Amino acid sequence: MKKDLCSISDLTLEEICHLFSLSQQLKEKVKTGSLTKLKDKIVAIVFEKPSLRTRVTFETAIYSLGGNPIYLSPSDIGLGKRESVKDVAQNLSLWVSAIVARTFAHTTILELAQHANIPVINALSDLEHPCQVLADFLTILEIKGKIENSKIAWVGDGNNVCHSLLLGSAILGASLFVATPKGYEPNREIVNKSLALAKSSQAEIRFTNDPVEAVKNREFIYTDTWISMGEESQAEIKKPAFAGFQVNEKLLKNALPDYKVMHCLPAHRGEEITDEVLDGPHSIVLKQAENRLHIQRAILAELLK
Numbered sequence: 094m095k096k097d098l099c100s101i102s103d104l105t106l107e108e109i110c111h112l113f114s115l116s117q118q119l120k121e122k123v124k125t126g127s128l129t130k131l132k133d134k135i136v137a138i139v140f141e142k143p144s145l146r147t148r149v150t151f152e153t154a155i156y157s158l159g160g161n162p163i164y165l166s167p168s169d170i171g172l173g174k175r176e177s178v179k180d181v182a183q184n185l186s187l188w189v190s191a192i193v194a195r196t197f198a199h200t201t202i203l204e205l206a207q208h209a210n211i212p213v214i215n216a217l218s219d220l221e222h223p224c225q226v227l228a229d230f231l232t233i234l235e236i237k238g239k240i241e242n243s244k245i246a247w248v249g250d251g252n253n254v255c256h257s258l259l260l261g262s263a264i265l266g267a268s269l270f271v272a273t274p275k276g277y278e279p280n281r282e283i284v285n286k287s288l289a290l291a292k293s294s295q296a297e298i299r300f301t302n303d304p305v306e307a308v309k310n311r312e313f314i315y316t317d318t319w320i321s322m323g324e325e326s327q328a329e330i331k332k333p334a335f336a337g338f339q340v341n342e343k344l345l346k347n348a349l350p351d352y353k354v355m356h357c358l359p360a361h362r363g364e365e366i367t368d369e370v371l372d373g374p375h376s377i378v379l380k381q382a383e384n385r386l387h388i389q390r391a392i393l394a395e396l397l398k
C-alpha cells in the first residue's frame with residue numbers, strides 16, 4: 094500500500110479486498126484482547142471539523158490495537174493559521190506514528206502527506222471521504238456477498254462522499270447511477286478519473302438530474318446531507334435546488350423490492366431523508382456506522398505495520 098490514504102483511489106482492487114478480509118480477521122481477534130499491532134504507538138487525530146463516528150471509531154480502533162490516540166481539535170492547532178501545514182506535519186512526524194486528519198481543503202490532506210514521513214489518513218476532506226466509502230462497500234459485501242455489479246443509486250449532492258463512492262465503484266466494479274440537481278454534479282476531475290478506472294473493472298457509472306430514473310430497479314439507495322460541513326452559509330440557496338431529491342417512501346417505490354437505504358450520517362431528518370425511511374426496515378445506516386470501526390482498524394494495522 095502507499096504511505097498515505099488521501100483518496101480511495103490510492104488503493105488498488107487487491108488492496109481494498111485485502112482490507113476487507115483483514116477487517117474480518119481483526120474483528121474476531123479483537124474479542125480475545127490479544128491485538129498489539131499498535132503497541133507503544135501514538136496516532137494524532139487532527140480535526141478541523143466536528144465528528145461523532147469518525148473520531149470515536151478511529152480512537153476505538155487505535156485503542157483496540159494497543160495504541161493511543163491524541164485528539165487535536167480545531168482550536169488546538171490552528172492548522173495553516175497558527176502554524177503552517179508543513180510545520181505541523183514535520184513536527185508531528187517526530188513524535189507520533191500516523192496522522193488521521195479531517196480538513197476543509199483536500200489540499201491540506203495532500204500537504205500533510207507530502208511533508209509528514211508517517212502515514213496520513215484522510216478522515217474527510219471537502220473532496221473525499223475514503224474511510225466512509227470503504228466501510229460502505231464492506232457493508233454491501235456483507236449483505237450481498239459480492240460488490241461487482243451491485244446496483245447503487247446516489248441521490249443528492251455531488252459531494253465528498255459521492256466522489257469516494259464514484260471512485261470506489263469504479264475500482265470495485267459496482268454499478269453506480271448518480272442523481273444530482275443541475276449545478277450540483279460531482280467534480281469533473283473525479284468523474285473523469287472514475288470513468289477511466291471503470292474501463293478496466295467494467296463498472297457501470299452513469300449520471301442524471303432525475304432521482305426517479307436513478308433509483309429505478311436499484312438495490313442500494315444512498316443519500317447524504319444537502320449542506321456539507323463548511324457550506325452552512327449556502328443553505329438557503331442550496332436547499333430549494335434539492336426539492337424532489339428527498340429519499341422517501343414515494344421515491345423508493347421505484348427501487349427493487351428488497352432495496353437497502355444507505356446514509357453516511359449525520360442525517361438531517363425531514364430534509365434529504367424521512368424518519369420512516371431512516372428508521373425503517375430497509376435502512377442499513379447503523380451497519381455502515383459499525384463497519385467504520387472494523388475497516389479503520391484494518392487500515393491502521395496495514396499502514397502502520
Ligand code: CP
Nearest residue numbers: 144145146147357358
Ligand atoms: N459519517 C461520518 O463521517 O460521521 P462523523 O462526521 O460524525 O464523523
Ligand code: NVA
Nearest residue numbers: 252321322357358359
Ligand atoms: N458530506 C458530509 C459528510 C459528513 C460525514 C459533510 O462533508 O459534511
